[in-house]
Amino acid sequence: MARLGFIVNAASGNGRGAKVWSAVERELSARSVPYDVFRTEASGHATALAQRMVRDRSYDSITAIGGDGTVNEVAAGLLGSDVALGHIGAGSGNDFARAMGLPSEPSEAVEALVRGDRLEIDVGRAGGRVFVNSFGSGFDGEVAARSNGSPWKRWMNKIGLGAVSYGLIVLAALGAYRPARVNVALDGRSYDFDDVWLVVAANLPYLGGGMHICPGASATDGVMDVCVVHGLGRLRLLRHFPLIYRGAHVSLPYVTMLRGARLSLKSDRTLACHVDGETAEPLVTELTLVPRGLSLIVPERQ
Numbered sequence: 001m002a003r004l005g006f007i008v009n010a011a012s013g014n015g016r017g018a019k020v021w022s023a024v025e026r027e028l029s030a031r032s033v034p035y036d037v038f039r040t041e042a043s044g045h046a047t048a049l050a051q052r053m054v055r056d057r058s059y060d061s062i063t064a065i066g067g068d069g070t071v072n073e074v075a076a077g078l079l080g081s082d083v084a085l086g087h088i089g090a091g092s093g094n095d096f097a098r099a100m101g102l103p104s105e106p107s108e109a110v111e112a113l114v115r116g117d118r119l120e121i122d123v124g125r126a127g128g129r130v131f132v133n134s135f136g137s138g139f140d141g142e143v144a145a146r147s148n149g150s151p152w153k154r155w156m157n158k159i160g161l162g163a164v165s166y167g168l169i170v171l172a173a174l175g176a177y178r179p180a181r182v183n184v185a186l187d188g189r190s191y192d193f194d195d196v197w198l199v200v201a202a203n204l205p206y207l208g209g210g211m212h213i214c215p216g217a218s219a220t221d222g223v224m225d226v227c228v229v230h231g232l233g234r235l236r237l238l239r240h241f242p243l244i245y246r247g248a249h250v251s252l253p254y255v256t257m258l259r260g261a262r263l264s265l266k267s268d269r270t271l272a273c274h275v276d277g278e279t280a281e282p283l284v285t286e287l288t289l290v291p292r293g294l295s296l297i298v299p300e301r302q
Helices: 012-030 045-058 068-078 095-098 107-114 139-148 152-159 163-175 236-248
Strands: 003-007 035-039 061-066 084-089 119-128 129-131 132-140 179-185 189-202 224-230 256-262 262-267 273-275 279-282 286-298
Touching: 003 012, 003 045, 012 035, 012 061, 012 107, 012 286, 035 045, 035 189, 045 061, 045 068, 061 068, 061 279, 068 129, 084 095, 084 107, 095 273, 107 286, 119 273, 129 273, 132 139, 139 163, 139 189, 139 273, 139 279, 163 236, 179 224, 179 256, 189 256, 256 279
Parallel strands: 003 035, 003 061, 061 084, 084 286
Antiparallel strands: 119 129, 119 286, 132 189, 132 273, 179 189, 179 262, 189 224, 224 256, 262 286, 273 279
């Protein structure tokens, strides 16, 4: 049996990463599965660990245990190699695990890692960063920046008020954000938008812990789904915001959905950006898709 590699973010999900790993480790021991585990110590560490493990040539797969930020970092370290990505969601959002149907129950997760299949998936590039879920610019970039920098978010998550915390962050960003004029160039086609709140380029349907931002997005179709929200005021945006959780926003006249493999953004001012929910450089303007750029371990297909 091939040796399994694991990269664990114990702090993800306010300590959920450590708990999930403990349960997975018990399952591995019960099955006598050989493995090595490495723990992240700082932002970006998972990428460095994955790159080192690839160079070791000891692993057919490397599994990220953590949230969407952790799987993003591990994917970045595996891109361009023949080592497959495994993932067990242990964050606060787990959008990647949700979209790909990856099991969270320890015995099912280990079964998938041991006996599962490989699925070739697309990976996005945004400047020097990669994304497996989505890239966002504008209002949702502002929300990500405020959320990642919030001194009280972790405390509210610990006492079960994570949803309240996120709601307050959204409201604060809503009050501060100024809509922009944006040009979107997609596979040679050009689109101009006024009063733009956000531009999301999605490889998968979800972001922000379950928001169904691009319902038709797929990591196996060779294109990004792009959602542009534009031409409405704050109160109307706030009123329609809940529709995103069930994907019903796509029928609104203020929402334009596009598809393509190469995206260029130009705006009349600098906009906050994120990749997979993690704050990115605000000057990212060029996005490309790497078709079938990564192998993902998924449950055995019948």
